[in-house]
Amino acid sequence: EVQVVESGGGLVKPGGSLRLSCAASGFAFSSYSMNWVRQAPGKGLEWVSSISSSGSYIYYADLAKGRFTISRDDAKNSLYLQMNSLRAEDTAIYYCARGGVRYTALADYWGQGTLVTVSS
């Protein structure tokens, strides 16, 4: 069974940092692109970042450029999102989603999400 499980969310002060993790199982992790998508309370889905299966292609939304870094460790079947210089508007549920073998951002399996709250 395909599973992706996020962790690492929590309460952080503005300007602080947080590292999200996503543990994948039930599929050949190294063959798939992976994605981070967020959803602020009561708002819509917002794409954050994607990484290709090889790690060679990395994409960021403008909201993430210069502040967030996506990475993957295929030996650990894990995806990461390092978030720095956090702002109140980064408060959201952050979802890890499996992308495609062929299409990076076509997300067919989603985790339950991890809540990030940025507040003083």
Place this chain on the structure above:
Amino acid sequence: DIQMTQSPSSLSASVGDRVTITCRANQGISNYLAWYQQKPGKVPKLLIYAASTLQSGVPSRFSGSGSGTDFTLTITSLQPEDVASYYCQKYNSGPFTFGPGTKVDIK
């Protein structure tokens, strides 16, 4: 960057009604368009990809069409379990923008 819009932002329809949601890109994206369903309090679910291909397990009352800049998601006979927000997303190239969503309720 390509912007995605959806209309309407919300709708209320009766059980059995035909429901149509529109997604528009401000530049052509061929058929690289996906639809997701998110039920209240739940995780998003992939419904349709390549504009018109149903993901495995999705009921046949859902269908998608379109190419280029204009796309539609149709529910031929709305069911109570279809109450959800629906999002389109472009996935041909980055940024992989979502539309703002359409909330569907039962009248």
